[in-house]
Amino acid sequence: MKRWLALAAVIVAVALLPLLLDPRGYWIRVFTFTLLFAAMAQAWNIVGGLANQTSLGHAAFFGIGAYTSTVLLLKFGISPWLGMLAGGALGGLAALVIAIPTMRLQGHYFALATLAFGEVMRVIANVWTSLTGGPGGLSVPFVPPSLAAYSFKLLRPHAYIALAALVVVTAIFEIIRRGAMGYRLRAIKQNPAAAEVIGVDTTRVKLQAAVISGALIAMLGTLYAQVAVFFDPDTVFGIASISIRIALIAIIGGVGTAAGPILGAFFIIPLEEVMNDLLSSRAAGLSQLVFGVILISVILWRPRGFITVFDSLRARLSRSGAS
């Protein structure tokens, strides 16, 4: 009960934040992208955390979502909200298609096969110029602001939509984690043979997780497209800009937990910004270098993510309480 109250308080506090930030300003944009990346990492977390399949190709589904809604909007004038649903369906389908050949791959093989799939999608987007605009990218046209058209002049509504997306994806993650599927995924992660023997259909559960994760991240691709307004194949299908980054966010925060991706996003995204702000004009490469050093330090300090700080804190508290 107390936990629910605390959670509600945090959500309300975060919900108030956009009101305090300049709606045309910089921090609300950073805030919006932080929320979006938190939601993306959370969607990744369903596969990467609960099923323990470290996908490095989630940009594939993300890009499908961004392109689907934007192409539907540009070619047929379909609202991005509907485009988002279509993108989610396609993203889920793509996740299914790639999950079938890669599912029995273990660990690093899975990671690298998914990475290759992300690249396949990037090349296709680059080549299929008639549909995607090719390497020149796509701009989301600016139409009069309205919720139905998913178009706003200011960033505040985008921030709220991103927040809502994060809450929804986190809720889905929690429902899965606490529900039958969560138990099954944890069982598969820890001992697939034992899971099978006690009746877990490991193939089916893994496919379900892959499809849900792929569909969610594709839908988030639409949100990203609407906020960023312009994107090209490298932006939404990028290995470094999307695939690795969202996995990194979840891992730095603490993989497999609902709080992990959120902690990770609120660390990584603002850190990148602060580094860029403070150091990028001093010497080329310096800001990225310092970012890399911080990243390494954090991984050495907390190989299982920030979330473990709370665990050890709690352990220390209970120990001192006991003594």
Next chain:
Amino acid sequence: MSKHHSLGSTGVNRRALLSGTAALLASPFVLSSARAEAAPVNVGVIMPLSGPNAQFGINSRNGIELVADEINTAGGIAELGGAKINLVVADATSTPTTAGTVAQRLITQQDMTAVLGAFVSSLTIAISEVTERRDIPLLTMSFADQITGRGYKNIFQVVAKASVIGKAQFEYTAAIAQAAGAKIEKIAIMYEDTAYGTAQANGLRAGAKAANVEVVMDDAYPLGITDTTPLINKLRGSGAQAVFPVSYLNDSLLIIRTMRQQKLTIPAIGGAAGYVIPDFEKGLGEFAENVLSIDTSNYDLAPQLTERFRKRFGYFMVHEALEHAVCLEVLVQAIRKAKSAKAEDVAAALRGAKFTGGWINGMTGGAVQFDQTGLNVLSVPLMVQWRAKDIVTVWPKDIAKSAPVWRS
């Protein structure tokens, strides 16, 4: 221009090292001049300073810094009571979304008169989505067609569009060949599959079609290709009389070297980028001699100005440095004209007026004038040719510094 365009570069490594170290120690705003009485004019400079395009970003920044320093040393902008130019430099990285965020940050943190950037077309487009909504003028030398093709009011493109450049690349070549008594009937196009490569290839194709010339090979190849042998094998079999490679430095060296290895001597006419930087000659030595390339401006059009760049940075003023210098020159002239550093006043002053003099002498038209869409209508591409470690403007005739050499 675009994703991969030319880069300046080079040579003096020790100097680069030293300046790097100095920059590290210095404060972020090295150029903000000391105690000016009038409020400084803030100009955002957003360039890719890390990642694959860092080279171009740094060249561009160098050009801008040179001009800003000169203006500030000369007493700033008299019309604003000697206001100094305060460059606020930031790294656009290689991700458009980040570039947009950086633009938002600069605009939010300080009152910006204008933003300059960002060399790579996709980054420029992303920045323009922010500057347009905040009514801040954005001056650029990126040359994707989309930049001025979206009906935006606050974007100003000082060079010709990619499709125009591509078309010129073909047409100038045909003219040069004709002047030498040769006739081109079959050509080959090869380009990297970036916004820059594809857009320029479109122009080339259009030019060839208009001239009824057969394109016997038309191949895009992936950015970052590490082996061009398949391309050259194909070229060898195509029977083309001239090849138009639109590529980056690495690819340009690979392409020319592999052609030499396979004893293919047909003329190669580069699409700027890798073909117009000092490293091209450094990498190829004698094989660079007489290689032609299209370009959007060249330092030999205003040698007395561009020598100052060579003196300060140790390499010739590559075109993105020159064109960004022109961007700042035009901006300052607009500020003087508006007698205001307010973004909307400056934007109004930029529209329609004709700017001449100063660094603008380095542009082909000798002047800059933006049309409704923000495109500089006076800029035309030019053809350069490598002559003993320098690139010389050889076409069009009226601005050529030397006659073109054509060997087929």
Next chain:
Amino acid sequence: MSFLQAILDGLLIGGVYAVISIGLTLVYGVMGIVNFAQAEFLTIGMFTAWFAWAFLGLDPVLAAPLSFAVAFAIGWVVQGQLIARVLSAPSVAQIFLTVGLLIVIENGTLLLFGSQFRSVTTSYQTISLSLGPLFISIPYLIAFAMSLACGVALWWFMRASWFGRAMRATAQNPAAARLMGIDTALMYKMAFALGVGLTAFGGAVILPYVTVYPGVGGQFVVLMFTVVVLGGLGSVAGAVVGGLSVGVIQSLSSLFFPIQLQNLVLFIVFILVLAVRPQGLVGASR
């Protein structure tokens, strides 16, 4: 004939792919870590060779041992100080530690050496042998020969030297290796240093036809992964088979498809191979 030429070209380039990738597979084979920063040691090797060329007048091919040594030293420290600390951590932590290393090395070289593209000029750069209608590019041939020499040297080291044997033993069964008196921590350092050293060596021998700049590793990183996974992670023979296959697939695909699609073809082949043989072409099924 163009078919033969394509195969020949593919093999030549594939040999080089093999040697730069062997290091990656060696590191994985011995300690089970996928090193995302591996390609950055290619950059380090290329820079070393470039500086040796620019300031000492050394041909990059001759500077290759120097590149090897520099990367070996850096690798030794990196393994001992960084990687060793996460050997028992979850594999994702290991992966992302090397991602951090990638960022640091790429931007460190940018900071130190600047962003310009550097290339070398050598006398043999634009020469090729004609073999009937076939062309054999000399720089490619030299790079291939050096790669071959390097591969043979590695093969000899792994087969016939005590440390090579000890390293293989560590890879196959670390606990049993300790029972033989093998210091596995030392072997890990050696394997990592040797692995990145080989990649750096490969960087030096391709310098005659590739330009070096801080981001050059990024051009090769996905290719390297494809090579080792296609061949079978952890298998040195697999890296050779994988390298040659990737070279030939790329080269042949350009006969039938637009060159733009060569990586698409490659990745689709890659995913299909994994779907059928999850352990790669050469990897043992375990």
Next chain:
Amino acid sequence: MSSPLLDITQLRASYGEAEVLHGIDLSVSQREFVCIIGANTAGKSTILRSISRLVPKSSGSMRFGGVDLAALAAHQIPALGIAHVPEGRQIFPDMTVEENLLLGAFTARNARDLPARIADVFELFPRLRERYRQLAGTLSGGEQQMVAVGRALMLRPKLLLLDEPSHGLAPKVVEEMHQAFKTIHERGTSILLVEQNVELALDVASRGYVLEAGVVTLAGTAAELHANPAVVTAYLGL
């Protein structure tokens, strides 16, 4: 008898939080052949693994010829003259028999008598001579066990630790192994054998310990244990 070669007192060892050895006292003298028998999971292997320092969490004293084993790392143990044939053989499957044998002499790699050592192994296990260039992983179970034992002998150890060497082998091969151990012992090597096969163990060893759930419940000479009905009962419940 002089002071023992290997002297273990109050050895405790744990995996994770579970303690599997609860204070073991055990010793092996020079040229002695000692066995540890007991049911699965009684902790027999853990004793050997503790001696070889493969169990990170252990306490108590382990002295070998006066050297404190607890102060050493696993890879430093063989140099003292302790060779360990682990449970399940643990040969290097992708290496030849030759390489496996050579690795056994890794800490003695500068010795000049390696060919002689190999010859000794061949004398004991002639079949390995035929298999010399073959990958160890392709051998039959019995041959693999020969490789594992031969590999350990390459060290010319003072003490040989044998962990379940008859596990999963055909009776004929077990008999061969049995003979080999006798020969090794006769040549002067002390042996500590962990064995589930009581008969084999008590036949070859001169002294034995019976382990149950991490505790030594019986100890004595082989003959004493052989005659003790409790040992038979523990195994067959007859």
Next chain:
Amino acid sequence: MTMLDVRKVSRRFGGLQALSEVTFSVNQGEIVGVIGPNGAGKTTLFSTLVGLIRPDAGTVTLDGKNLAGLKPHTVAGLGMTKTFQNVALFGESSVLDNVLTAGLLRHGVDAARSEALHCLDRVGLRAVAHKEAGNLSFPERARVELARALCTAPKVLLLDEVMAALNPAEMREIMQLIRSLRDDGVTLLVVEHHMRAIMNVCDRILVLNFGRLLADGTPGQVASDPQVIEAYLGRPAEAARR
């Protein structure tokens, strides 16, 4: 009534014939012990029965259904599951969650939870329900595994050395539990090294040696079978009584 029927099941691993034409059948409600020296093929037999290992030849029929080609989760659904010799718990999950996961085979989460608690009661582990499974002692972990198998509501339960490392009192409890399961109609196959326990609790004993079925009979018959004693002790029967 025959519950489980095994016909000529064979399986090779490389050079090792792990199972060779093993044939037997088990009636509903029987408790059948499977014994044999290490490496005799007992664990392989269990893995083959539940579908973790495909037999090279032979058929397995459960309650009239041929299990050929079925995956373990389907076999579990049909009512047969096993425990693992070296205990294969979900070590980072709580004891309750381990057992609950098995309950999901036939129930929703809430029903599975109460079913799981019930199963924990039966093995006497309710008190540690919320502990992390990996932190339990070995005997406790074996009992968690037993509870987990129980929670799939099996018709046939294969127990692989669940009594290893138990003290006599604990062993008696488990034997009690095995009997009560039989009384509930569950058919049990038990691999065990504690001879006294297995002779005591089983109706019938199968003896495996080198993948072959050596003997099949009552505990009394088997214990006096000279072949068995020789296989087991490595010495002739007379010597065993020396």
